[in-house]
Amino acid sequence: MxxxxxxxxxxxxxxxxxxxxxxxxxxxxxxxxxxxxxxxxxxxxxxxxxxxxxxxxxxxxxxxxxxxxxxxxxxxxxxxxxxxxxxxxxxxxxxxxxxxxxxxxxxxxxxxxxxxxxxxxxxxxxxxxxxxxxxxxxxxxxxxxxxxxxxxxxxxxxxxxxxxxxxxxxxxxxxxxxxxxxxxxxxxxFDSPYDRFKYGGDLDALSEAAKRGEQLFFDHRFECYHCHQGVLFTDNFQREGSPWVETGFHNTGLYADYPATAPGRIEITGEPGDAGLFRTPSLRNVAVTAPYMHDGSIADLRGVLAHYARGGREGHANQDGMIVGFQASEAEIDDILAFLNSLTDETxxxxxxxxxxxxxxxxxxxxxxxx
Ligand code: HEC
Ligand code: HEC
Known part of the structure; x- marks a missing residue:
């Protein structure tokens, strides 16, 4: 700290x-x-x-x-x-x-x-x-x-x-x-191709692959949207005029034993249940923010998907119950990647x-x- x-x-x-x-x-x-x-x-x-x-x-x-x-x-x-x-x-x-x-x-x-x-x-x-x-x-x-x-x-x-x-x-x-x-x-x-498609009514703003990827992202098989939810694709959110704020920290199973240099929320709270818990990052512009995770330990988005497909890289006692692994074809992975790429706001x-x-x-x- x-x-x-x-x-x-x-x-x-x-x-x-x-x-x-x-x-x-x-x-x-x-x-x-x-x-x-x-x-x-x-x-x-x-x-x-x-x-x-x-x-x-x-x-x-x-x-x-x-x-x-x-x-x-x-x-x-x-x-x-x-x-x-x-x-x-x-x-x-x-x-x-x-x-x-x-x-x-x-x-x-x-x-x-x-x-x-x-x-x-x-x-x-x-x-x-x-x-x-x-x-x-x-x-x-x-x-x-x-x-x-x-x-x-x-x-x-x-x-x-x-x-x-x-x-x-x-x-x-x-x-x-x-x-x-x-x-x-x-x-x-808020001006990505996905925004123009989803909120701006421009049905041509997304490729067919990205549209398929959106369906998969919001599908129970992958569970991404449980944590990467809402307009920012994270369960952390506040806005003007609302006394209510949302905060979300999870353990995604990157390490069996998180190093003392970056142990997660436990560093602040001292609670064993907080070991390896990190704030869910927004996925807006995620295609340009490599490398990924709290310690940059995953080089690219394909690697992040591989980590989730495996149900966590190393696995941890506090790992979130939503991260259980999944089977996906290469074509489905490519579609999810196309969706994640559509969240880049060039403006x-x-x-x-x-x-x-x-x-x-x-x-x-x-x-x-x-x-
Ligand atoms: C249980 C909640 C949860 C679920 C389910 C989940 N994520 Fe995450 N995601 C997180 C958290 C928390 C992190 C940061 C973890 C860390 O750094 O230790 C993260 C990190 C990421 C990152 C890296 C972002 C960055 O800026 O470093 C990407 C990309 C990502 N998730 C995509 C996905 C996709 C795609 C799925 C579905 C296959 C998914 N996530 C499912 C909570 C979740
Ligand atoms: C040496 C690199 C470095 C410099 C310089 C730096 N930051 Fe950061 N910044 C980081 C890192 C690493 C984090 C994550 C820290 C954490 O989570 O505890 C961060 C986190 C943040 C966050 C939190 C973002 C979020 O997602 O909520 C803000 C805001 C921020 N920095 C603003 C600044 C400002 C303003 C300055 C200049 C006064 C600055 N940073 C200088 C590396 C840097």
């Missing part, structure tokens, strides 16, 4: 208690009419200027201890904000224990971690990569004042912080984590509103580790 330094947490909470007035409005949710908005915390209203500030911070390597790691170093828009690695690599080449998850539609996820059910806020989550030390990701601990002072000298930021936080117009933990969270809430992805992957805003030779970017 990666604990943010206590002082940091207290500073952030103090900020929350004294929440200053912030610019509101002016943010148009880029959502289709069939999709409700995600919840937004009262102390961090959305605004176009704040989202734009958050985008600059997200791609700014100066937020890290040595100016080489940005959020974008592990969350690349072309890969639906994943990094193509099995496990994330942070500052000084530190290899972590977990795979970097996609940030597509992250605002709709009530829990923002593979295995920590208490990680329920994007504002708070940002402290983990910035200040966490097990593993080190951005290594900012102890360097906060220097980092914020550096950001404050950037003319882009003087204007942007003043616009987004008129009563508190400078970079600090309160403003930086809130702007990052606002940007991430704007990362919605999202290439959306200029999500892209790196910094010029090539800017300090925010020049030393930034590529994903």
């Amino acid at each position: 990666r604990h943010a330094a206590l002082g940091v947490v207290l500073a952030l909470l103090a900020g929350a208690v004294m929440a200053p007035a912030q610019a509101e409005g002016g943010f148009d949710w880029p959502l289709p009419d069939w999709m409700p908005r995600p919840p937004v915390p009262e102390d961090n209203p959305m605004s176009a200027v704040k989202v734009e500030l958050g985008r600059h911070l997200f791609y700014d390597a100066r937020l890290s201890g040595d100016g080489t790691v940005a959020c974008a170093s592990c969350h690349d828009p072309a890969r639906a904000f994943t990094d193509g690695r099995d496990r994330a690599v942070g500052i000084h080449g530190t290899v972590g224990n977990l795979n970097a998850p996609s940030l597509a539609n992250v605002a709709y996820l009530p829990v923002n971690a593979w295995a920590n059910p208490h990680m329920t806020s994007l504002e708070f989550q940002a402290l983990v990569p910035l200040f966490g030390d097990a593993p080190d990701e951005m290594g900012a601990t102890g360097q906060e004042s220097r980092i914020f002072a550096t950001l404050a000298t950037d003319p882009n930021y003087s204007r942007a912080f003043a616009a987004a936080f008129p009563d508190r117009p400078g970079p600090d933990l309160f403003t930086v984590t809130r702007a990052l969270a606002a940007f991430q809430r704007s990362l919605t992805s 999202f992957l290439t959306n200029p509103a999500h892209a790196d805003p910094w010029p090539d030779d800017h300090l925010a970017r020049i030393n930034r580790a590529a994903p």
Whole structure:
């Protein structure tokens, strides 16, 4: 578990208690009419200027201890904000224990971690990569004042912080984590061929193979939809105006004995029944987020299907009762793969509103580790 330094947490909470007035409005949710908005915390209203500030911070390597790691170093828009690695690599080449998850539609996820059910806020989550030390990701601990002072000298930021936080117009933990969270809430992805077929009424948007694959995905023989359900293809969901949230963690039988470096929800709860339980990932854009699972231990989607067909890779005492294995022909596997491929939203992957805003030779970017 990666604990943010206590002082940091207290500073952030103090900020929350004294929440200053912030610019509101002016943010148009880029959502289709069939999709409700995600919840937004009262102390961090959305605004176009704040989202734009958050985008600059997200791609700014100066937020890290040595100016080489940005959020974008592990969350690349072309890969639906994943990094193509099995496990994330942070500052000084530190290899972590977990795979970097996609940030597509992250605002709709009530829990923002593979295995920590208490990680329920994007504002708070940002402290983990910035200040966490097990593993080190951005290594900012102890360097906060220097980092914020550096950001404050950037003319882009003087204007942007003043616009987004008129009563508190400078970079600090309160403003930086809130702007990052606002940007991430704007990362919605609902324009895949499957969406055009299913919700947009375009019957030609899917191939015949993908249509057959959809039937199989929702069939009892395969049971995929029990956990990968609803509009995000996960049993984790929250939306605006609903006090009710859904969270789903399961053991899919990857290991007979989960390693201590990534043991699942038990790491937080200490409950033996939580060994090997991880949050069900959304399958939106899954074709571009390889490698797969919490530790990136399966290289491709065919491998994931082989794991389920076998009824778990190694099998575990806590393995979910839905994962019992199945017989499928090669043609059926190809159809399920065609369906999973139809969940890729090209508009999202290439959306200029999500892209790196910094010029090539800017300090925010020049030393930034590529994903
Ligand atoms: C070194 C690579 C790395 C860097 C840098 C990094 N992340 Fe992550 N990110 C990860 C990994 C690995 C996880 C999974 C952590 C976990 O489950 O405990 C993650 C998880 C997340 C999540 C949860 C997503 C979900 O599915 O709910 C969010 C949000 C996130 N990161 C945002 C950020 C932000 C904002 C920054 C910059 C301040 C950042 N990350 C920097 C690797 C990284
Ligand atoms: C019992 C619930 C459950 C069932 C049933 C289930 N999954 Fe999963 N799925 C999960 C969980 C939990 C994970 C993450 C497990 C981990 O990383 O340890 C996952 C991971 C995945 C991943 C990797 C995604 C990523 O981003 O790494 C894919 C792809 C996937 N499942 C597809 C399927 C398909 C296809 C089926 C049906 C054959 C299926 N799942 C059945 C719960 C389930």
